[in-house]
Amino acid sequence: MTTPGRPPFVATSVRDVAISLYGAPGDVRVEGVVDLAIVGAGPAGLAAAVYGASEGLTTVVLEAEAIGGQAGTSSMIRNYLGFPRGISGMRLAQRARNQALRFGTQFYTGWDVASLETRPDGAHVLSTGGGSVQASTVVVATGVAYRKLGIHTIEDLVGFGVYYGSAMSAAREMEGADVVVVGGGNSAGQAAIHLARFAASVTILVRRPALAETMSQYLIGEIEYNARITVQPCSEIADGGGDGRLEWLDIRDTTTGAVTRRGADGLFLLLGAEPNCDWLPPEVARDRRGFVLTGRDIPTERWAGELPPANLATTVNGVFAVGDIRANSMKRVAAATGEGASVVPLVHAYLAPG
Numbered sequence: 202m203t204t205p206g207r208p209p210f211v212a213t214s215v216r217d218v219a220i221s222l223y224g225a226p227g228d229v230r231v232e233g234v235v236d237l238a239i240v241g242a243g244p245a246g247l248a249a250a251v252y253g254a255s256e257g258l259t260t261v262v263l264e265a266e267a268i269g270g271q272a273g274t275s276s277m278i279r280n281y282l283g284f285p286r287g288i289s290g291m292r293l294a295q296r297a298r299n300q301a302l303r304f305g306t307q308f309y310t311g312w313d314v315a316s317l318e319t320r321p322d323g324a325h326v327l328s329t330g331g332g333s334v335q336a337s338t339v340v341v342a343t344g345v346a347y348r349k350l351g352i353h354t355i356e357d358l359v360g361f362g363v364y365y366g367s368a369m370s371a372a373r374e375m376e377g378a379d380v381v382v383v384g385g386g387n388s389a390g391q392a393a394i395h396l397a398r399f400a401a402s403v404t405i406l407v408r409r410p411a412l413a414e415t416m417s418q419y420l421i422g423e424i425e426y427n428a429r430i431t432v433q434p435c436s437e438i439a440d441g442g443g444d445g446r447l448e449w450l451d452i453r454d455t456t457t458g459a460v461t462r463r464g465a466d467g468l469f470l471l472l473g474a475e476p477n478c479d480w481l482p483p484e485v486a487r488d489r490r491g492f493v494l495t496g497r498d499i500p501t502e503r504w505a506g507e508l509p510p511a512n513l514a515t516t517v518n519g520v521f522a523v524g525d526i527r528a529n530s531m532k533r534v535a536a537a538t539g540e541g542a543s544v545v546p547l548v549h550a551y552l553a554p555g
């Protein structure tokens with residue numbers, strides 16, 4: 202929508218969209234020590250807020266961008282329990298936010314948490330550019346960020362033939378199209394098989410010489426059997442473009458360096474995801490990729506006694522982790538919301554032991 206006399210609004214990030222809808226973020230003003238501070242308002246953080254606030258905990262949510270997290274960017278979530286026709290991620294998130302608000306949750310959006318100062322015998326302190334929050338317990342629900350291709354001509358076409366993640370809903374738009382999928386993992390294999398139901402051709406680009414090291418054998422079998430899918434090994438994207446929409450890609454042979462141009466109507470980038478964990482202090486133990494360790498996944502030398510920490514507890518007392526940021530999590534909306542709900546009894550147990 203444009204207003205006469207004003208240039209059209211061009212959003213460069215989710216944060217821009219949130220600011221255009223709700224205005225610039227207000228300062229974080231929280232008096233005293235709250236029972237529960239949740240960092241991240243994706244499905245996991247929203248569920249923790251609903252269950253925490255509904256059970257009488259003073260609850261604050263700090264969100265860097267917009268409510269909904271990754272799920273909020275999905276136009277249709279089809280596997281969430283109770284929605285047989287699917288529900289848009291943004292709608293699900295808005296409903297959850299309203300539910301949490303009704304129970305008294307305070308939301309602060311547009312401020313990313315820059316640091317966590319852990320104080321096991323007092324209140325933990327979360328700092329943002331707009332103020333800080335003191336909390337007896339902290340739930341880390343900061344999820345993951347998809348790895349970017351880093352080629353700006355292609356980044357400019359995201360949403361216009363170029364998609365990050367499996368983008369199941371975009372598959373139907375690929376009827377009769379020539380599609381390229383980048384990635385060698387299971388998610389790339391599943392996306393290629395799904396896209397081949399609609400597209401005329403699907404090419405999977407991988408840097409390695411074969412898929413065997415990175416993809417499950419059952420998917421490799423299905424891909425070999427599918428006449429519409431081709432695997433192009435030792436290849437990577439060098440460039441791409443089109444007039445307002447993706448039309449062509451330059452593909453580099455990683456063994457010879459030769460670049461070949463081809464037509465493409467769709468590009469699906471499944472490059473893996475990085476945990477949003479830069480703000481966490483070293484005392485919150487993580488795995489080698491940066492995902493937060495909880496429960497039995499914590500090495501025994503960091504357990505407080507003979508028994509492992511509770512299943513969503515981290516190496517710091519009173520700090521918990523839920524959803525995609527947690528090591529070995531399922532990376533689904535239902536799992537994230539389930540963990541968000543399950544963490545609340547642990548918070549109660551920590552606040553009122555015995």
Ligand SMILES: Cc1cc2nc3c(=O)[nH]c(=O)nc-3n(C[C@H](O)[C@H](O)[C@H](O)COP(=O)(O)OP(=O)(O)OC[C@H]3O[C@@H](n4cnc5c(N)ncnc54)[C@H](O)[C@@H]3O)c2cc1C
Binds near residue numbers: 274
């Ligand atoms: C396009 C797409 C489609 C998907 N479709 C489905 C589907 O159909 N079904 C399904 O089950 N799953 C789907 N998923 C996966 C699902 O969305 C995720 O598993 C789920 O959103 C994880 O929830 P989360 O709350 O753990 O993390 P996220 O959703 O990643 O939310 C984390 C939140 O934390 C915020 N944050 C990060 N760092 C900070 C910080 N320092 N300070 C404050 N806030 C911070 C982020 O801005 C974000 O809002 C999809 C994912 C994508 C990307």
